[in-house]
Amino acid sequence: MDHDKPYEGLTPAARAAYLARIGVTDPGEPSAAALARLQQAHLRAVPFENLSIHLGEPVVLDPPALVAKLVDRRRGGFCYELNAAFAELLRSLGYRVSLLAGRVLDGERPGPPFDHLALRVDLDGPWLVDVGFGRFSLLPLRLDGRGPQSDPHGTFAVVPYGAHGESDVLMDGAPQYRLDPRPYALADFVPTCWWQSTSPDSHFTRSDTCSLPTGDGGRTTLSGTRLIRTASDGTRTERQLTGAGTLAAYREHFGIVLDRLPGRPAGEGPGRV
Structure with missing residues (x-):
């Protein structure tokens, strides 16, 4: 890679390699059904793992490095890595993707800001896409849905919280994380990712x-x-x-x-x- 040139997204060859990594031969045109197929394929092929932290490898929130880790090195990652890399694939396929910040909920107590990175994909409406939370929904969830959403992994709900447009995401009635509706840049997640990767108080380091x-x-x-x-x-x-x-x-x-x-x-x- 030429580091003197600005990053412009996945090349056609990199996109093809990424699709091969998740076992997708024909991603189709952007649609809710195609997005669901891509999410399922990603979840079933790319593991949720925090091994870099325990192997002494740096966690680098840089799109080319993340894609290379998943595709070339055939590794997985945790939320910042998995969802950021998947966002690059989706954008290269024509999807409109935003990075959302979440606070993981322990009961009703939220973790720190930028505790989690999830994706918003805008199609016929806003969809929540998440391939980086471990046990979670197999399919995308409607962000504007206000009733139960059935999924092979359980029943989910996206519930408005507070006066600032936040939403709580529930799985089988249990709160999972609280989403900030504002889009962020990947660089905004770097400080909390560093804390998650290095602090003895982070469950990822334990x-x-x-x-x-x-x-x-x-x-x-x-x-x-x-x-x-x-x-x-x-x-x-x-x-x-x-x-x-x-x-x-x-x-x-x-x-x-x-x-x-x-x-x-x-x-x-x-x-x-």
Whole structure:
């Protein structure tokens, strides 16, 4: 990449590589149905993971670097990375995309501003698109919808909050995050992303995780060396892996090839954890 030239979005070759990464051969013209197919494909192909934090890799909120991580390195990421990269793909396909700031809700208590990055896509109306929140909706949600919205992953609602146009997003009645309606630039998320990546008070620095939904409505997660399978009915099974078994599980379940376990210094083998 020529860093002397301003970034102008994905090239046709980069767009084709990104679509291949998520297994989409024909994205179609921008529409609600096409957007839903793209979101589902992204969620099922690109894992939610925070491994860079535990591998000593910098988290760089720069569109070309994010796309290269997901596509060329076949990795995943957390909200800032996944949704920012997906926004680049959608824009290259002709979608009108805005970055929205969210505050993750712990009960009714909101986290800090810019705690979460989600997307607004304007088509026949405003849609909430989110491929970076872990267990969440499989399909886009109407931002202007005021009733229950059925989804394969649960029942969602977007509920107005306060006098400044904010909205609370609920999943099966439980609050997930509070959205600021104003569009932001990716650079606005850098300070909170840095805090999430470095602070001992951030839950992202406390443990490593890697997770993907399964085709039958369940989920597969690696948390440390624990392989967790959650069925669509909520049944959960866990298996403790060895260090080498954990590296094999990253390859088998997530397509991620690592030379060491997250949290281990470079040059140190996987061990027998």
